[in-house]
Amino acid sequence: MSADTASRTLKSRAGSHRPELDRLWDRLRHGDTVVVWRLDRLGRSVPHLIDQLEDLQARGVGFVSLQETIDTTTPGGRLVFHVFSALAQFERDLVIERTSAGLAAARARGRVGGRPKKLTEQQTATARSLYESKTMTVAEIGRVLGVSRSTIYRGLEAKWKK
Template sequence: MGEVLGYARVSTTDQDARLLHDALHKSGCVRVFTDTASGTLAHREQFARLSDQLRDGDTLVVWRLDRLGRSVSHLIEQLEDLQDRGVGFVSIQEAIDTTTPGGRLVFHVFSALAQFERDLIVERTTAGLAAARARGRVGGRPKKLSEQQVDTARALYESGSVSVAQIGRILGVSRSTIYRALDSKSIQ
């Protein structure tokens, strides 16, 4: 059996982490890592230190799920990473314990819901793009050069008297835009 390590996070320095620490120590945590940071931040220094110390067989304990993840999908990602590393997870307030069969079931239900949410987002995005195309709307950035400007760039390029950089200056665009325009014109 590995170590039981705790993680506490408070959003501001005005908040007191003692309640969290007391609950985590009562749950058997031998060490508690504490961040004072917004839940929206991707990098939390103490969580990174804790994560580096977690080993196969260890258990990570938090007071509540929202102390660990920024969003449901981020939380699921964190829990999947722990599971892949053989690290158990306990959330005291939600009574989730992935070291038990019931806790693993709850985790898998959360995972399935997060995947369902991701699939719905993809489905809605795809349907929205298809509907926009059906109405004649083309996505993406507007072209920097008109067809006439591309033809001018091609003629100047083929004449060999002007460099690509000079063509870009004449047309008011970068060299890479000229190269892309010349490539797209040769493909058509």
């Protein structure tokens, strides 16, 4: 076999940082083929696996999984890859749809997402009156209320927009 078509065997470690995989990715060239024992050796989840396979395809690198008999260097293997890819995209779309529906339902029940406001309505009104009376600087108002200057400015800005 020539260097361009040499098969490479991938051995990975558990965890998110995988130095051997990174080293493999750095050495891959167009025409190479990555060979793994099982699909889970390359990707930890279906979306991650699809991303890895798409990256290999974009580089012109073949992929073979011995256990699942997937070989992207053949038409049948590419078909299986595209089916996996379509299923992964479908899964991502479902997650987005469910998340959006859940957020809309929560908003309909009066729930507001995001981080809670540092200033209550009463504190914001106090900050605004102190600011408008020019008796204290913004930094002093912040110290009195126990928040930063930027929080005071955000509170004042929100009230002025209303």
